Amino acid sequence: MKISGAEIVVKELLRQDADTVFGYPGGYVINIYDELYKYSDNITHILTAHEQGAAHAADAYARVSGRVGVVIATGGPGATNLVTGIANAYLDSVPVVFITGNVAVPMLGQDSFQDIDIVGVTLPIVKHSYVVKDIKHLQRTICEAFQIAGSDRKGPVHIDIPKSVQTDVYEYDPDMSVFVSPKTIFIYENKIEDSIKLIKKSNRPYIFCGGGVSATGTGHEVMLLAKKIDAPIGMSMMGIGAVPCSFDLNLGMSGMHGKLASITAKSEADLIIALGVRFSDRATGTASDYASNTSVIHIDIDAAELGKNIKPNVSICGNLKDILPVLLKEAPDLSNKQWLERIEKLKHEDYKQTGNEFTPRNIINCVKKHFDDDTVVTTDVGQHQMWVAQHYMFEKPRKLIASGGLGAMGYGLGAAIGASIAQSRKRTVLFTGDGSFGMNLIELATAVTQKLPITIILLNNSSLGMVRQWQTEFYDKRYSCTTLDRSTDFPALANAFGAVGFTADSIEELDEALLKVPDNLPSLIECKIDIDEKVLPMIPAGGTIQDIILD
Numbered sequence: 373m374k375i376s377g378a379e380i381v382v383k384e385l386l387r388q389d390a391d392t393v394f395g396y397p398g399g400y401v402i403n404i405y406d407e408l409y410k411y412s413d414n415i416t417h418i419l420t421a422h423e424q425g426a427a428h429a430a431d432a433y434a435r436v437s438g439r440v441g442v443v444i445a446t447g448g449p450g451a452t453n454l455v456t457g458i459a460n461a462y463l464d465s466v467p468v469v470f471i472t473g474n475v476a477v478p479m480l481g482q483d484s485f486q487d488i489d490i491v492g493v494t495l496p497i498v499k500h501s502y503v504v505k506d507i508k509h510l511q512r513t514i515c516e517a518f519q520i521a522g523s524d525r526k527g528p529v530h531i532d533i534p535k536s537v538q539t540d541v542y543e544y545d546p547d548m549s550v551f552v553s554p555k556t557i558f559i560y561e562n563k564i565e566d567s568i569k570l571i572k573k574s575n576r577p578y579i580f581c582g583g584g585v586s587a588t589g590t591g592h593e594v595m596l597l598a599k600k601i602d603a604p605i606g607m608s609m610m611g612i613g614a615v616p617c618s619f620d621l622n623l624g625m626s627g628m629h630g631k632l633a634s635i636t637a638k639s640e641a642d643l644i645i646a647l648g649v650r651f652s653d654r655a656t657g658t659a660s661d662y663a664s665n666t667s668v669i670h671i672d673i674d675a676a677e678l679g680k681n682i683k684p685n686v687s688i689c690g691n692l693k694d695i696l697p698v699l700l701k702e703a704p705d706l707s708n709k710q711w712l713e714r715i716e717k718l719k720h721e722d723y724k725q726t727g728n729e730f731t732p733r734n735i736i737n738c739v740k741k742h743f744d745d746d747t748v749v750t751t752d753v754g755q756h757q758m759w760v761a762q763h764y765m766f767e768k769p770r771k772l773i774a775s776g777g778l779g780a781m782g783y784g785l786g787a788a789i790g791a792s793i794a795q796s797r798k799r800t801v802l803f804t805g806d807g808s809f810g811m812n813l814i815e816l817a818t819a820v821t822q823k824l825p826i827t828i829i830l831l832n833n834s835s836l837g838m839v840r841q842w843q844t845e846f847y848d849k850r851y852s853c854t855t856l857d858r859s860t861d862f863p864a865l866a867n868a869f870g871a872v873g874f875t876a877d878s879i880e881e882l883d884e885a886l887l888k889v890p891d892n893l894p895s896l897i898e899c900k901i902d903i904d905e906k907v908l909p910m911i912p913a914g915g916t917i918q919d920i921i922l923d
Contacts, residue, residue: 373543373544374541374542374543375541375542375544376403376407376538376539376540376541377403377507377510377533377537377538377539377540377541377542378403378404378406378407378538378539379407379410379544380507380510380511380514380542380544381404381407381471381510381514381533381538382404382407382408382410382411382415383544383546384510384511384514384515384544385415385442385514386411386414386415387515387546388440388514388515388518389439390415390439390440390442390469390518391414391415391416392415392416392417392418392433392442392793393408393415393416393417393418393430393442393443393444394417394418394420394426394427394429394430394433394441394442394443394444394790395417395418395419395420395423395426395443395444395445396419396420396422396423396426396444396445396446396450397419397446398445398446398447398448398450398473399446399447399473399486400446400447400448400450400472400473400474400475400486400535401444401445401446401447401450401471401472401473401538402446403535403538403539404444404471404473404533404538405417405444417444418789418793418818418822419818419821420786420789420815420818421814421815421817421818422453422812422814422815423443423445423450423451423453423454423457424453424454424456424457424782424786424812425785425786425789425812425814425815425818426443426444426445426454426457426786427443427454427456427457427458427460427461427468427470427786428457428460428780428782428783428785428786428787428790428812429441429786429787429789429790429793429815429818430442430443430457430468430790431457431460431461431464431466431468431783431786431787431790432750432773432786432787432788432789432790432791432794433790433791433793433794434461434466434467434468434790435464435466435770435773435791436748436770436773436790436791436794436795437794438770439467439794440467440468440469440518440521440522441461441466441467441468441469441790442468442469442471443457443468443469443470443471444471444472445470445471445472445473446472446473446486447472447473447474447475447486447487447488447490448485448486448487448488449486450472450473450486451472451473451474451488451490451493451532452488452490452493454470454472454494455493455494455497456778456780456782457780457786458470458494458497458498458528458530459497459778459780460775460777460778460780460783461527461528462497462498462499462527462528462777463497463776463777463778464583464610464775464776464777464778465525465526465527465583465587466526466527466528467521467522467526467527467528468521468528468529469514469517469518469521469528469529469530469531470494470498470528470529470530470531471531471533472490472530472531472532472533473532473533473534473535473538474487474488474490474503474532474533474534474535475487475534475535476534476535476536477505477534477536477537478536480503480505480534490530490532491503491530491532494530497528498527498528498529498530499520499521499525499526499527499528499529500517500520500529500530501529501530501531501532502516502517502529502530502531502532503532503534504531504532504533504534504537505534505537506537507537507540507541507542508542510533510537510542511542511544511545511548512548512550513531514531515548515549515550516550516552517529517531519550519552520552523552523554524554524673524674525673525674526587563686563687563688564688564695564698564699564702565702566685566686567645567669567686567688567699568699568702568703568704570643570667570669570685570686571601571643571645571669571703571704571706572704572706573643573667574601574642574643574667574706574708575642575708575710575711576640576641576642576643576708576711576714577601577602577603577641577642577643577644577645577706577708577711578603578604578605578606578637578638578641578643578644578645579594579597579598579603579604579605579606579644579645579647580605580606580607580608580626580638580644580645580646580647580649580655581594581605581606581607581608581611581614581615581647581648581649582607582608582610582611582646582647582648582649582650583608583610583611583648583649583776584611584647584648584649584672584673584692585611585614585615585647585648585692585769586610586611586613586614586648586769586770587648588648588691588692588693589693589769590614590647590692590693590696591614591615591616591769593692593696593697593700594614594615594647594696595615595619595621596700597645597696597699597700597703598619598621599621600700600703600704600705600706601703601704601705601706601708602706602707602708602709602711602712603621603645603708604621604622604623604634604637604712604715605619605621605622605623606623606624606625606626606630606634606635606637606638607622607624607625607626607634608625608626608627608649608652608655608776609625609627609761609772609774609776610649610776611648611649612624612625612761612766612772613766613767613768613769613770613771613772614769616766616767616768617765617766617767618765618767621715623637623715623718623719624762625761625762626638626655627654627655627911628654628655628910628911628913629758629761629762629907629908629909629910629911630762630909631762631909632718632721632909632920632922633715633718633719633721635909635911635917635920636718636917637714637715637718639916639917640714641666642665642666642667643666643667643668643669644666644667644668644669645669645671646668646669646670646671646672646682646684647671647692647696648671648672648673648692649670649672650672650674650677650680650681651670651677651680651681651682652681652777653681653913653914662682662916667685668682668683668684668685668686669684669685669686669687669688670682670684670686670687670688671687671688671690671692671695671699672687672688672689673689673690673691673692674689675689728879730877730878730879730882730899730901731901731902731905732755732756732759732763732831732901732905733759733762733763734879735829735831735879735882735899735901736759736760736763736764736803737763738879738882738883738886739764739801739803739827739829739882739886740764740765742883742886742887743799743801745766745767745768745771746768746771746798747771747798747799747800747801748770748771748773748791748792748795748798748800748801749764749766749771749772749773749800749801749802749803750773750774750783750784750787750788750791750800750801750802750803751772751773751774751775751783751784751802751803751804752775752781752782752783752784752785752802752803752804752805752808752809752811753774753775753779753780753781753783753784753808754781754805754807754808754836754837754838755805755831755833755837755838755841755905755906755907756803756804756805756808756831756837757774757803758838758907759803759831759907760772760774760803761774762907773787773791774787775787781807781808781811782808782811782812783808783812784802784803784804784808784809784812785802785804785809785812785813785815785816785819785826785828786812786815787802788800788801788802788819788824788826788828789815789818789819789822789824789826792819792822792824792825792826793822793824797822797823797824797825798825799825799826799827799891800824800825800826800827801826801827801828801829802826802827802828802829803829803831804828804829804830804831805830805831805832805833805837806830806831806832806833806834806835806856806858806860806862807835807836807837807856809828809830809862810856810858810860813865816865816866816869816871816894816896817869817870819871819894820869820870820871820893820894823892823893824893824894825889825890825891825892825893825894826894826895827886827889827894827895827897828866828894828895828896828897829897829899830862830896830897830898830899831899831901832862832898832899832900832901833900833901833902833903833905834855834856834857834858834900834903835851835854835855835856835903836853836854836856837903837905838907839854840854840855840903840904841906841907841910844904844906845910845912845921846912855903862896862898863875863896863898865896866894866895866896870893871893871894871895871896872888872889872890872893872894872895872896873895873896873897873898874888874889874895874896874897874898875897875898875900876897876898876899877899877900882897882899885897908921908922908923909921909922
């Protein structure tokens with residue numbers, strides 16, 4: 373039996389186990405939305421307030437659930453509104469299938485109403501893209517898109533479907549199977565031997581974990597390796613939670629705003645074992661100086677990352693699930709007593725704060741006490757994001773959801789929505805700042821409509837805090853356009869949307885507010901902090917540990 377292209381889209385989404393999609397309707401996807409209406413008992417559509425919110429929600433949904441996220445948007449401005457979300461998923465290796473509508477095939481490229489070459493616009497920021505100009509290719513394209521998004525190094529895939537293809541009819545094959553050849557070739561036996569040689573020679577090994585450890589769920593193997601070779605563990609921001617913060621060898625985040633112990637240990641190591649990290653500039657500083665006197669073993673699923681920023685002594689391309697058990701089996705039992713004593717000393721020298729002052733660290737510690745280790749925390753981008761990465765003690769993977777590579781302000785609220793939906797609408801916490809929150813606060817309407825128990829902790833310093841910090845340190849305190857001279861009453865604004873707003877000016881008031889947050893609505897707690905509160909430590913861009921700023 374022949375069915376319309378729009379129905380093929382919905383049927384194939386269901387066959388790919390995509391029972392939840394995010395999006396916003398429009399003229400060039402109206403046929404798909406008509407089919408979504410007919411299949412509403414089988415597939416849940418989350419209507420966001422803006423396409424960018426849908427993109428961020430699907431991104432977080434994928435990170436939390438481990439499934440492929442799905443977004444549907446119309447052509448023209450609907451499609452272009454997705455660009456930031458697509459780029460965010462691309463740089464953080466998140467599997468999302470983005471489906472956009474477009475003008476009819478004969479009208480493509482004719483400057484028709486809302487005719488945009490969205491494939492050309494997004495080509496540099498997707499793993500793969502398609503324009504389906506013939507309905508006979510539609511089902512196979514969707515099937516391939518899901519496989520590509522969720523395999524090898526995961527990432528976003530874009531499918532552009534002209535309206536004429538949505539209205540055409542064709543046979544649907546419920547048993548279609550498509551094989552997409554994996555790009556990663558797992559050949560690493562000789563390199564394991566080379567790695568073991570470096571490990572045996574090492575007196576100060578250091579394991580550097582990235583998002584690849586979280587994505588593959590190999591934190592347990594990392595802990596076993598750390599114990600076996602007496603190596604401390606440092607994290608990129610994307611790796612936080614892959615190994616419990618309470619694990620005695622976990623020193624926390626490394627890099628520009630990392631924990632002092634983690635930064636120092638990495639600088640003193642004679643061997644860095646890098647697992648699922650890409651050595652971004654925020655992690656390395658000046659690449660030419662990074663690990664100049666240190667051996668490096670780099671293991672990553674994407675061959676393009678090996679040697680791209682840092683030249684390793686040994687590079688292994690493959691899945692950590694396959695490689696770590698082999699490395700663990702072959703690794704020697706090492707005793708690096710002096711190194712571990714040094715690590716313990718560094719941990720005790722790390723930055724500490726006492727008292728009950730209303731500071732970001734104490735605010736974060738207070739919030740953490742109210743939620744269990746299964747609670748997902750999302751952030752926007754800025755100082756608050758770094759404070760959370762430094763001080764919120766994550767014990768499980770996929771619990772910190774943040775924009776890493778792109779650093780997209782406005783990511784957090786959409787992400788909190790997607791994270792809550794992925795957990796069957798469980799409690800989610802969002803840490804944000806007044807600058808970031810202002811960018812996509814319209815998604816409060818979505819959170820209220822969906823009755824999601826999202827707790828928003830808004831650290832309000834009346835400024836674009838991270839940029840102001842740079843202006844303080846490097847631009848002689850010329851605060852150009854970073855002071856937000858706004859009169860927004862955020863708790864009242866939350867109430868206007870139908871959420872519940874609170875103000876807290878002390879840890880005691882924050883405690884009280886957290887006890888009052890509802891179970892079936894979002895809530896916002898505004899915490900006003902000092903405009904000059906800084907994220908420390910800080911290694912300046914392009915700097916080294918010799919340039920570190922501690923106060």
